[in-house]
Amino acid sequence: MVVIEKCPVCENAETELFVATKDFFLTKENFNIVKCKTCSFVFTNPIPDKNILPAYYESPDYISHTLKKCDIKSYIYHKIRKINIKNKFKIVNKYKNAGHILDVGCGTGELLKYFKDKGWKTAGIEPAEQARNFAVENYQLDVFPESKIKQLGDLKFDVISMWHVLEHVYDLNDRLSLLKKILHQDGYMFIAVPNIDSFDASLYGKYWAALDVPRHLYHFNKRSLKKLIEKHSFELIDVYPMKFDAYYVSLLSEAYKKSGILGYAKAILNGFKSNYKASRSGNYSSMIFVVRQK
Numbered sequence: 001m002v003v004i005e006k007c008p009v010c011e012n013a014e015t016e017l018f019v020a021t022k023d024f025f026l027t028k029e030n031f032n033i034v035k036c037k038t039c040s041f042v043f044t045n046p047i048p049d050k051n052i053l054p055a056y057y058e059s060p061d062y063i064s065h066t067l068k069k070c071d072i073k074s075y076i077y078h079k080i081r082k083i084n085i086k087n088k089f090k091i092v093n094k095y096k097n098a099g100h101i102l103d104v105g106c107g108t109g110e111l112l113k114y115f116k117d118k119g120w121k122t123a124g125i126e127p128a129e130q131a132r133n134f135a136v137e138n139y140q141l142d143v144f145p146e147s148k149i150k151q152l153g154d155l156k157f158d159v160i161s162m163w164h165v166l167e168h169v170y171d172l173n174d175r176l177s178l179l180k181k182i183l184h185q186d187g188y189m190f191i192a193v194p195n196i197d198s199f200d201a202s203l204y205g206k207y208w209a210a211l212d213v214p215r216h217l218y219h220f221n222k223r224s225l226k227k228l229i230e231k232h233s234f235e236l237i238d239v240y241p242m243k244f245d246a247y248y249v250s251l252l253s254e255a256y257k258k259s260g261i262l263g264y265a266k267a268i269l270n271g272f273k274s275n276y277k278a279s280r281s282g283n284y285s286s287m288i289f290v291v292r293q294k
């Protein structure tokens, strides 16, 4: 295990325990999430070594990399994904309606395929070999392993997207510095992350499925995401809600609580409550941050 000595956002050392939780998804191992005493950034600490971390993704159920639809959670996930792709495309189009998009953490490539069909030039980065091969073979996409991202230096992109990816990135500051270099001066970056300040996050506490330790290394809110990107000379220009996430995350969280059959009803109710409260507070379960070069 690696102890993070400094807050990745403000680089101060003092932290306090935020919540003790566990890897409900795979290993059932315990992990602590801490909060920076200076800037309030919330992050998992300690974390598994960089070389060990990929093992925490090695499950036949790791849902973003599988196309099976034989249980209700997968079925809902895939239905929602289709709608989400259309919504993401619409949002991106408000800022750019053509060009070259890089999707970092593109999984099996469905989003890039959608963009490609609409006439965009596309490229993807995906660490999971199986997902990467699927994207290349089925959709004829250019998808590269994570190590290749450093060699993209000559290319410039109009849009860089990271949909539920930044919270997984081991070398967070290095990655943002790199993305800064490969984004056109008039380009846009779209960053979707779960929101630790959402109603469902506080309701489910250590069971909140979007904690997803140790795969999620950081647990953002609007304030910390803004501070991080500003550190890298980006500016935050817009925020959009991801309303389905409140239901999906509540569904998983109820499963982690072993709520049984009643869990489905509770999840729907809590998803609705989360979105209702967020319509006033702005703190949706997950949010899309639109960022541009400063």
Ligand SMILES: [Zn+2]
Pocket (backbone or CB within 6 Å): 007, 008, 009, 010, 011, 012, 036, 037, 038, 039, 040, 041
């Ligand atoms: Zn800090």
